[in-house]
Amino acid sequence: MADSTAPAEVADPGVRRVNELPDDRFRAELAQCLDIGRWVEALLSARPFADRAALVAAADAHARTITDDEADAALARHPRIGERAPGKDAEAAWSRSEQSGFADGEAAVREAFAAGQAAYERRFGRIYLVCASGLSGTELLDGLRARMGNDPAEEARVVADELRKIALLRIGKVLGTP
Incomplete structure (x- = not known):
């Protein structure tokens, strides 16, 4: 679950919802985007996201290291x-x-x-x-x-x-x- 350092008011309701998801729901939702456990866990560890750009940048950065396996x-x-x-x-x-x-x-x-x-x-x-x-x-x-x-x-x-x-x-x- 998102920790207590989450910004009090994230303007984007989608980002706010993702920040507040329980860890298991976060994993399930993000695995639908890219079913790579390392990627999902990296994004989980990066929460809370201040805004959409921060989430997209983190998702992009971690997806750029996808291995062949x-x-x-x-x-x-x-x-x-x-x-x-x-x-x-x-x-x-x-x-x-x-x-x-x-x-x-x-x-x-x-x-x-x-x-x-x-x-x-x-x-x-x-x-x-x-x-x-x-x-x-x-x-x-x-x-x-x-x-x-x-x-x-x-x-x-x-x-x-x-x-x-x-x-x-x-x-x-x-x-x-x-």
Whole structure:
């Protein structure tokens, strides 16, 4: 739980709510943003946050050190692009919303993407992950094709950065984007 050094009046109601969450609820909510225990614990230790910028800066800084093993573990929580995230929780709803541009795309693009995604999985041994929010099916396909040229080490860095982008997007959702 947030300690007694929390600012008396945090203006942002989302930050105030996050600061006041019991530790177990904080862990559960932030794991929906990025399911890496070290990242969640670092943010828990950084509470209380004075404002949204402080929370986002801490989240960003700690997400920039994602290891390959952490990325692989976090990927287990992400559905493939084009697959409907199961469940009725916030994380599943976020995932469906983030991929909405793909779902509304042309059938030919979705088919080409599925084939490209299968090739990606054979090449890199993991699902293809991208922060899909706001991207069309064509943009997602172009990005997938471009990343197929990466070597495995570069692609691991790209995946970690995509996880970071998704985490920051979802932090805004946890806070209630103004």
